[in-house]
Amino acid sequence: MTGTAGATATQDGEAPKRSPCSPSYDLTGKVMLLGDSGVGKTCFLIQFKDGAFLSGTFIATVGIDFRNKVVTVDGMRVKLQIWDTAGQERFRSVTHAYYRDAQALLLLYDITNKASFDNIRAWLTEIHEYAQRDVVIMLLGNKADMSSERVIRSEDGETLAREYGVPFLETSAKTGMNVELAFLAIAKELKYRAGQSADEPSFQIRDYVESQKKRSSCCSFM
Numbered sequence: 001m002t003g004t005a006g007a008t009a010t011q012d013g014e015a016p017k018r019s020p021c022s023p024s025y026d027l028t029g030k031v032m033l034l035g036d037s038g039v040g041k042t043c044f045l046i047q048f049k050d051g052a053f054l055s056g057t058f059i060a061t062v063g064i065d066f067r068n069k070v071v072t073v074d075g076m077r078v079k080l081q082i083w084d085t086a087g088q089e090r091f092r093s094v095t096h097a098y099y100r101d102a103q104a105l106l107l108l109y110d111i112t113n114k115a116s117f118d119n120i121r122a123w124l125t126e127i128h129e130y131a132q133r134d135v136v137i138m139l140l141g142n143k144a145d146m147s148s149e150r151v152i153r154s155e156d157g158e159t160l161a162r163e164y165g166v167p168f169l170e171t172s173a174k175t176g177m178n179v180e181l182a183f184l185a186i187a188k189e190l191k192y193r194a195g196q197s198a199d200e201p202s203f204q205i206r207d208y209v210e211s212q213k214k215r216s217s218c219c220s221f222m
């Protein structure tokens with residue numbers, strides 16, 4: 001990410017963008033969605049970008065694609081460039097190439113799919129190999145609306161996230177539960193990192209997520 005609080009800059013460090021034709025912003029950040037095929041990455045992005053849910057036949061992503069969305073946090077406009085990657089193994093070498101300049105990674109599993117949860121450790125190993133050292137990582141247990149098919153308890157997601165020191169949320173790309181929160185927390189962290197003033201209180205993304213998250217009603221019995 002480039003740019004500092006109060007100064008408008010682009011990812012390439014170009015002149016400030018304030019043209020009436022393009023939306024203006026103060027910061028940009030590259031966010032990638034990662035996780036096994038079918039966990040809901042594309043739906044998660046569409047829910048955030050357009051507020052819609054893509055139901056019906058599952059069409060696996062081929063390669064990689066991105067969408068931009070500007071969010072305002074604490075009066076600052078943060079342009080998130082969100083990359084939707086293909087979860088299938090055969091596209092892994094393509095996605096690795098994009099890790100390096102990402103500021104944030106949203107790592108998804110599907111609460112109804114044990115293999116997608118078990119593979120999170122392998123994803124984190126890949127992340128540590130290919131991503132920047134200080135990349136912001138968030139673990140997301142998606143499809144929280146599917147309570148009757150749940151196989152991964154909320155506590156298991158929380159425990160794994162705690163082990164790796166990353167924030168955790170259960171989400172639903174279908175209902176929108178915690179989708180916006182995930183991106184807003186990332187935007188706040190990027191803004192904080194971009195240059196907080198000495199008198200600004202420090203921002204802890206895990207504390208912020210914990211204080212803001214909505215719990216899915218499905219979890220109390222597990």
Ligand SMILES: Nc1nc2c(ncn2[C@@H]2O[C@H](COP(=O)(O)OP(=O)(O)OP(=O)(O)O)[C@@H](O)[C@H]2O)c(=O)[nH]1
Binds near residue numbers: 044055174
């Ligand atoms: N009930 C429910 N279904 C979901 C949710 N998110 C995604 N789905 C469904 O899960 C399937 C896979 O969703 P995608 O978003 O295409 O999955 P993906 O992770 O992008 O998959 P790849 O592109 O292969 O990596 C689709 O049939 C979606 O409709 C969710 O939160 N709840």
